[in-house]
Amino acid sequence: MNQLLLPLLLMLVVAIPLVLGSRKQKRAAAEQQNLQASLAEGDRVMTTSGLYGTVADTSDDTTIDIEIAPGVVTTWLRQAVREKVAPPVEEVEETTSDDEPTTVAAVEDTPAEEKPGPQVAPPLEQGNKK
Secondary structure, X not given: OHHHHHHHHHHHHHHHHHHHHHHHHHHHHHHHHHHHHOOOXXXXXXXXXXXXXXXXXXOOOOEEEEEEXXXXXXXXXXXXXXXXXXXXXXXXXXXXXXXXXXXXXEEOOOOOOOOOOOOXXXXXXXXXXX
């Protein structure tokens, strides 16, 4: 009896993490399939490569079209979508009838033409070396 107890315990110590790991993988795969099936036009998504965009077309079973910039639509495999993300939110101060400023979260609706571009530093002036 004692000779069988040690190998049995050793097998249990090895088998339990394997079973729990495979269950976790199956659950993650099911969640990913549910995400890919639930994609709809207008959803903000992030791809596996870290690209953010808005779903433009979901008519194909294996691919989706993602708008990555205004007027720029690219085609991706559904499996390349990692997760849905919320639209960007910025805080805006509004005044109420009591003239007290109130901070409110507002979805950014500013067109790309009105957004300030990146700030570029002027070139460094090199002194004359003599």
